[in-house]
Amino acid sequence: MANQNGLIQETKTEKLEVVAAKKPPVPPGGYSTISRKQLLQNLEVNSGGRINSWVDSMRASSPTQINSSTSLLDDQSSWMVHHPSALGMFGDIINASKGKQIVMFLDYDGTLSPIVEDPDRAFMSDAMRATVRKLARHFPTAIVSGRCRDKVYSFVRLAELFYAGSHGMDIKGPSKGSNYKKGDQAVLYQPASEFLPMIDEVHKALLDKTKSTPGVIVENNKFCVSVHFRCVDEKKWTELAQQVKAVLKEYPELSLSQGRMVLEIRPTIKWDKGKALEFLLESLGYTNCADVFPVYIGDDRTDEDAFNVLRERGQGFGILVSKVPKETNAAYSLQEPAEVMVFLRRLVEWKKLTLRRQFRMRRRIEELKMSLAI
Numbered sequence: 001m002a003n004q005n006g007l008i009q010e011t012k013t014e015k016l017e018v019v020a021a022k023k024p025p026v027p028p029g030g031y032s033t034i035s036r037k038q039l040l041q042n043l044e045v046n047s048g049g050r051i052n053s054w055v056d057s058m059r060a061s062s063p064t065q066i067n068s069s070t071s072l073l074d075d076q077s078s079w080m081v082h083h084p085s086a087l088g089m090f091g092d093i094i095n096a097s098k099g100k101q102i103v104m105f106l107d108y109d110g111t112l113s114p115i116v117e118d119p120d121r122a123f124m125s126d127a128m129r130a131t132v133r134k135l136a137r138h139f140p141t142a143i144v145s146g147r148c149r150d151k152v153y154s155f156v157r158l159a160e161l162f163y164a165g166s167h168g169m170d171i172k173g174p175s176k177g178s179n180y181k182k183g184d185q186a187v188l189y190q191p192a193s194e195f196l197p198m199i200d201e202v203h204k205a206l207l208d209k210t211k212s213t214p215g216v217i218v219e220n221n222k223f224c225v226s227v228h229f230r231c232v233d234e235k236k237w238t239e240l241a242q243q244v245k246a247v248l249k250e251y252p253e254l255s256l257s258q259g260r261m262v263l264e265i266r267p268t269i270k271w272d273k274g275k276a277l278e279f280l281l282e283s284l285g286y287t288n289c290a291d292v293f294p295v296y297i298g299d300d301r302t303d304e305d306a307f308n309v310l311r312e313r314g315q316g317f318g319i320l321v322s323k324v325p326k327e328t329n330a331a332y333s334l335q336e337p338a339e340v341m342v343f344l345r346r347l348v349e350w351k352k353l354t355l356r357r358q359f360r361m362r363r364r365i366e367e368l369k370m371s372l373a374i
C-alpha cells in the first residue's frame with residue numbers, strides 16, 4: 001500500500017499454511033500473479049507525480065546523527081522506556097525464555113556489521129563471526145538479509161547457519177556442522193523464482209538509467225534490486241528518484257520499499273522477512289509449538305515484518321538496533337553491532353552455565369542412585 005510518502009509499504013499477508021521443507025507451497029495467490037488492487041497501487045506509485053514525497057522519504061530514511069537538543073534527548077529517554085536495552089533487561093529476557101527453545105534470527109547489515117559507504121565492504125569482524133559460531137552451537141541460528149544469499153554467505157562464512165537472502169525470498173538450511181540439520185536435506189525455498197529474469201532486466205535498466213548520477217550504486221540481490229543513494233549528493237536525489245520511477249513504470253509487478261539510504265525494488269508477492277521467520281520455525285519443527293522462543297535482531301524497516309510476526313504470535317521478541325528513536329514493533333533495543341555482540345556472548349555464556357549446572361545435577365542424581373543401590 002502506498003504510504004503518505006508515496007512509497008510502497010510491505011503489505012500485510014495472511015498466515016501461511018504449515019510447510020514441509022522439501023515441498024514448498026505456492027504462496028497464497030500464486031507465485032507471480034498479484035491482485036488487481038496491488039497492481040493499481042503500483043501503477044499509482046509508478047505513474048503519479050510524487051517525486052517530492054519520494055525525496056522527503058529518502059531524506060527521512062536514515063537518521064544517523066544523535067542530536068543533543070533537549071527535546072530529542074527527552075524523546076530518546078521516553079523511547080527507551082518503551083524499548084529498553086536488551087542488555088539491561090537480560091535477566092528478564094532469560095526468565096521469559098525458561099523451558100523454551102531459543103531460536104535466533106539475525107539481520108546482517110547494521111546488525112552484525114557496521115554500516116559503511118561501500119556495500120561491498122560491509123565486512124563483519126572476526127570477533128563477531130566467532131560469537132555467531134558459538135551462538136549456533138547452542139541455538140538454531142538464521143541470518144535474514146536483504147542481500148542475495150550468496151553475498152551474505154560470503155561475508156558470514158558459517159556453514160552451520162540457516163540463510164534467508166533477498167529479504168527472505170531465498171532460504172537455505174545449514175550445509176554442514178549444525179545440530180539442527182535434518183538428514184542431508186537443506187531447506188530450500190524460493191517463492192519468487194519466476195521473477196529472476198525480470199529482476200535481471202530491471203537491474204540492467206536501472207544501471208543504465210542511473211549511470212549519469214554520480215555516487216549511485218545499483219546492487220543485484222538476485223530476487224530484488226537495491227539502489228543505494230548514500231554517496232549521492234542530496235541535490236541529485238530528485239533526479240535519481242525520477243530515474244528509478246521511470247524504470248519502475250514499466251514493471252507494475254514490482255514494488256518499492258525503503259531501507260537505510262537505499263531504495264529496494266522487489267516482486268509484489270506476499271513474502272517478507274516475517275514470512276521467512278515463520279517458514280524457518282516450521283522447518284525446524286516448531287509449528288504450533290508453545291515451547292519456542294524466537295529472538296529476531298535487526299536494524300531496518302524491512303525487519304519490522306519479522307518483529308510484527310513475533311508480536312502477533314506472542315512468542316519471543318524483536319530487538320531493534322538503533323541509536324535513535326524509531327517507530328518499531330520490537331520490544332527491546334541495542335545501540336549498535338558492538339552491543340549486539342555483547343548480547344549474543346551473554347546468551348552463549350548463560351547457556352553454557354545452564355548446561356554445566358544440568359550436567360552437575362545429573363551427576364549428583366546418578367551418584368545418589370548408586371549410593372542408594374549399595
Ligand SMILES: O=P(O)(O)OC[C@H]1O[C@H](O[C@H]2O[C@H](CO)[C@@H](O)[C@H](O)[C@H]2O)[C@H](O)[C@@H](O)[C@@H]1O
Pocket residue numbers: 107108109110114115116117118119122144145146147219221226228230259260261262264300302
Ligand atoms: O537486511 P540487511 O542484511 O540489513 O540488508 C539490507 C541492505 O543492506 C545493505 O545496505 C545497507 O548497508 C550498506 C553497507 O553498510 C550501506 O552502504 C547501505 O547504505 C545500507 O542500506 C545492502 O547493500 C543492501 O543490498 C541490503 O538490501
